[in-house]
Amino acid sequence: MKKLKIYVDELFKDIPESDQKIAIKEEVLENLEEKVLDLIEQGKEEEDAINKAIVEFGDIEDLKNEFGVKKPVNKNMTKINLAYSIWGSLLIISLFIFINFYYSPSVIWxxxxxxxxLWWPLTMYFKWQRSK
Amino acid sequence: MIRSDIIRGHLDSIILRLILEKDRYGYEISKEISLRTDNRFQIKEATLYAVFQRLEKKELIESYLGGVSQGGKRKYYKITMLGKAYLNEIVTEWKELKEIIDLFLEG
Structure with a gap:
């Protein structure tokens, strides 16, 4: 039975510690032990029974997805990008206006x-819209 | 043996249904599934616990610690009101789906 405990520890080693993890580990181990005892009762050697239980356990990935182990969702930066582009373009435009009226007030260029x-904030605006 | 990806979307309802009949614990459910399907479908334990987590998060089932086995305390699952309502809906949906698929694949 010690082998089962080691197996379960190994299964869950990538999952960050939490009360939920401890609870589910206990549950998994409990049920696996019961399965092994059941198999032994059906006439299997303990070694065989443990191996069978382990093989039939399946892929832990499913379970990991239910935990918080999902890749962290990319924070939506498009709104900040939009704000940055608006402030940035305003600064650049006001610089142009200043140079225009200071050095060559006769020509409006x-x-x-x-x-x-303006294409810059416009692009960022569409990116923001699309991400919603 | 049924391919697992084809039955995956129905596992939640199968397990809910088994828990509706009476409160059950993990190994009991996997054994019951093998028994009723005559071993034509066996649920992997890893999948089973994932389903429990999902259903519990959606508040369709609740768990409590009950009867003691040789190892330790068994964790039993119990269906909630919400779970019953959800299951009802799924059953209706399934009947309809079955009829539609049958229209094409049967006969």
Whole structure:
């Protein structure tokens, strides 16, 4: 029976410690032991019974998914990206406006670079919309 | 032997149904499944515990510690009101699905 305990410990070693983990380990071990005893009763050697129980246990991955072991969900950064792009483009545009009116007030040219820069927040806006 | 991916989506309902009949614990459920299907389908324990976790999280079943075996205390599962309602819905849905699939695959 010690082999079962080792097997269960090994199964759960990747799962972070928690009360839930302790509870489910206990449950798994309890049920496996019962299965082994059942198999022995049906006439199997203890060694065989333990091996059979272990083989039939299956893939722990299913169980891991139910725990918090899922890959951490990527935090949605698109909103921050949008805000950054708006502030950034505003700064750049105001710089152009300043240079325009300070050095060459007779020609209004700042709209051209403004138009180019506006693509940045526009792109970020669509990314944000799409991520919703 | 039934392929496990094909039955996967129905495991929740099969297990809920078994727990509806009476409160049961893990090994009892896996044994019951093998018995009733005459070993044509055997549930892997790892899958079984995953289903328990999922159902418990959705509050469709509850667990409590009960009868003592040689090893330790067994953890029993009990269906909740919500679980019963959910199962009812699943059964209706299944009947409909079966009829539709039968239309194409039977005969």
């Amino acid at each position: 700042f709209v051209y670079p403004t138009f180019v820069v």
